[in-house]
Amino acid sequence: MYRIRFHGRGGQGMKTASRILGEAFFLEGFEVQDAQRYGAERRGAPIFAYVRAAKEAIHERGVIARPGLIVVADDTLVAIAAAGVMQGLNEDCVVLIDSAESAAAWAERLNLPGPVIILPAHDTREAGEAAFVGVECAAAAACLAGVISQAYLEEAIRRELAPMGDEVVAQNLGIAADAYAKMEPYAGIVRADGTLSARAYKPPDWVDLPLEGVSLAGPAIYGGVNSELTNTGLWRTMRPVIDLERCNKCSWVCVSSCPDSAIQARADGTPEIDLDHCKGCMLCVAQCPPHAIGAVPETEALAREKAGEPVCAAN
Amino acid sequence: MPDAGASRFRRMRDLPSSHMLGAGTAMCAGCGGLAALTEAYDVLGENTVFVNAAGCMSLMSVYPFTPFRGSWLYTAMASAPAGAQGVRDALDVLRARGRITVQEDLQVVVLTGDGAAGGMGLSATSGAIDRGLDFIYFCYDNEGYGNTGQQTSALTPHAAATATDAGNSGFPGWKKDLFALWAANKPAYAATIIGGEPLDLVRKIEKARSFSGPRMILALSPCPTGWGYDPKLSIEIAHLAVKTGIWPLKEYIDGRVSHTRMPHPRLPVEEYLKPQGRFAHLFEPRRNEAALREIQAGVDAYWAPWEAQREA
Numbered sequence: 152m153y154r155i156r157f158h159g160r161g162g163q164g165m166k167t168a169s170r171i172l173g174e175a176f177f178l179e180g181f182e183v184q185d186a187q188r189y190g191a192e193r194r195g196a197p198i199f200a201y202v203r204a205a206k207e208a209i210h211e212r213g214v215i216a217r218p219g220l221i222v223v224a225d226d227t228l229v230a231i232a233a234a235g236v237m238q239g240l241n242e243d244c245v246v247l248i249d250s251a252e253s254a255a256a257w258a259e260r261l262n263l264p265g266p267v268i269i270l271p272a273h274d275t276r277e278a279g280e281a282a283f284v285g286v287e288c289a290a291a292a293a294c295l296a297g298v299i300s301q302a303y304l305e306e307a308i309r310r311e312l313a314p315m316g317d318e319v320v321a322q323n324l325g326i327a328a329d330a331y332a333k334m335e336p337y338a339g340i341v342r343a344d345g346t347l348s349a350r351a352y353k354p355p356d357w358v359d360l361p362l363e364g365v366s367l368a369g370p371a372i373y374g375g376v377n378s379e380l381t382n383t384g385l386w387r388t389m390r391p392v393i394d395l396e397r398c399n400k401c402s403w404v405c406v407s408s409c410p411d412s413a414i415q416a417r418a419d420g421t422p423e424i425d426l427d428h429c430k431g432c433m434l435c436v437a438q439c440p441p442h443a444i445g446a447v448p449e450t451e452a453l454a455r456e457k458a459g460e461p462v463c464a465a466n
Numbered sequence: 467m468p469d470a471g472a473s474r475f476r477r478m479r480d481l482p483s484s485h486m487l488g489a490g491t492a493m494c495a496g497c498g499g500l501a502a503l504t505e506a507y508d509v510l511g512e513n514t515v516f517v518n519a520a521g522c523m524s525l526m527s528v529y530p531f532t533p534f535r536g537s538w539l540y541t542a543m544a545s546a547p548a549g550a551q552g553v554r555d556a557l558d559v560l561r562a563r564g565r566i567t568v569q570e571d572l573q574v575v576v577l578t579g580d581g582a583a584g585g586m587g588l589s590a591t592s593g594a595i596d597r598g599l600d601f602i603y604f605c606y607d608n609e610g611y612g613n614t615g616q617q618t619s620a621l622t623p624h625a626a627a628t629a630t631d632a633g634n635s636g637f638p639g640w641k642k643d644l645f646a647l648w649a650a651n652k653p654a655y656a657a658t659i660i661g662g663e664p665l666d667l668v669r670k671i672e673k674a675r676s677f678s679g680p681r682m683i684l685a686l687s688p689c690p691t692g693w694g695y696d697p698k699l700s701i702e703i704a705h706l707a708v709k710t711g712i713w714p715l716k717e718y719i720d721g722r723v724s725h726t727r728m729p730h731p732r733l734p735v736e737e738y739l740k741p742q743g744r745f746a747h748l749f750e751p752r753r754n755e756a757a758l759r760e761i762q763a764g765v766d767a768y769w770a771p772w773e774a775q776r777e778a
Contacts, residue, residue: 378533410501411500437699
């Protein structure tokens, strides 16, 4: 059985990618499950989708715990434990990652036992083409699986994207053909594992149940404003950075501009951004009258922080 | 703007320097509905109980987390005003029995999206108005069923493309006038607001709080996800909605409707339509002059009597 997990951010098309791949497997005569896993998350939040395909009936249910292929559409997710990108990784699992960095760098950094492949479109993709990362992932995964012909991949894309119009379909077909062709050297690298059996499951001798405070664990919520325990800062791909030398301290503008209560003013009027909760909408950047708030890619900001350098926006 | 004389918000710098609504909610980045609620909550305060009709804001309070300082009760889409009646009645009983003081009493606020407000929730709303229920009806209007992928709602505007009106012409109908429905039935107070105009907004919430009886707040809520634009444009689009006259900022008190902002001169509606993906088909591959004229004519017709009154 092929078990493939797609990781991305809400809005990147992982749901569509899983549907295209599932449809293509189906056209090849496989039994298929494709499912998207999301809850309260919105655009920018870590999400995942998964596909199971087998020649026999599929009795497995739920999230894929032992994937044969993990597709990562956004490499910033790898560092986020809550995204669970590396969950269930074993030595046979292939990791396909959309990244500007090399496969060797990822293999070393994450101590990956299995093969790592970089989604080749990354370097050549134009700014406006980020919307196609989903179809690239689906096409690359189809080729890596080695049992999906390009014709059926294209038919799947046509079927899944038909409501978006001929022009969008044509664009996606072109991009898919390119991604499929570039993956040819690795065609068939993904292994189809046998079925997992519950009989092989060894129950633990002891299960620790976490004991949580009543503000979290009670049947009714008694702790007000505890939403702040949720780290929506993980959604952010761009970070707003205030240049205090330019700041006019007209903090009522930026405080009001933030829909997420993530900016507050100190007594002297200096605004502060709460990076644990800022979702990166960039409204404060757009609204700041003296243009004192700049936008820095989150990956760059994190790298600078790690190196002990100040994070500031290029103006 | 609403009369500033009695308001504690005389100018922009009187706006709060931090918000009472907690961070960490699951609303989309750049959500115009959350912006309006966040600004309103600073004035409503913690002695507020929200009765939430199913919609995007179902995700405000996802167990075990809440951004509110007070209570929140969840109802089905159609029944939030009925839920509000129950909560109000319970509070009245507690008051009558001396179990809570006047200071401990709560303001009952229905939180609803436009899908529920303009469609299946109308019956319960109508009943609440009939019974003179003492509550605030707060509708975040993102002009579609946003939580499920922006299907057409009764408050979707003419020509907007939605998940259910995806063709080349968008939604063929016209936006239901929820404000007029309320105003026609003599509520204690009704007002339209938008998050991008925070001073106008907080003054209206302040005013709504000062009345008792059925009160309605209708917030146009620019929606990056459903309307198809970059989240950083939410406030700019709110400003354009007001400046083009698409979204009149107004209030109803004592049988009279008055505008708190008269855009003058009004910008052409296409300035508002152009940045939004849901109206892209009006401009590409070629301009749909007939539809643009039709939308402009609708806005002109709305303002004609008010502008004539001002000229006189």
